[in-house]
């Protein structure tokens with residue numbers, strides 16, 4: 001009889017321990033989840049974008065009559081054979097795909113829906129509704145080319161050095 005009560009006590013004790021452990025685990029899980037959510041709420045929800053105004057090197061890095069694609073700022077730096085510069089966006093004005101310079105054909109082509117642009121960025125074919133935007137270019141006092149994507153300029157607005 002005594003042995004039976006001891007077994008019953010053991011089983012009650014074991015069950016109690018089990019429920020205490022489960023409750024503690026659930027509490028710890030809920031606390032951790034709450035802390036993670038609070039941390040996410042307190043962290044600033046900021047989108048880090050590259051600066052809109054940046055240097056693209058020295059003029060002598062660009063040969064005359066060249067088109068250079070710069071992937072990170074998504075621009076084409078074009079130096080005409082007369083020596084002047086301009087910078088074009090490589091974001092297609094149709095639905096935003098990145099356009100490519102095709103040197104053999106001397107066109108800028110969009111791989112998505114077939115828009116075509118001439119070297120000035122003017123639409124020559126396809127669904128693009130507008131020319132590729134031109135960004136302002138300047139020469140810094142220490143001789144670097146600087147592009148400002150915040151400032152759009154006219155097609156005829158080029159940087160003469």
Ligand code: FES
Nearest residue numbers: 092094095110113
């Ligand atoms: S996104 Fe360039 S043609 Fe559609």
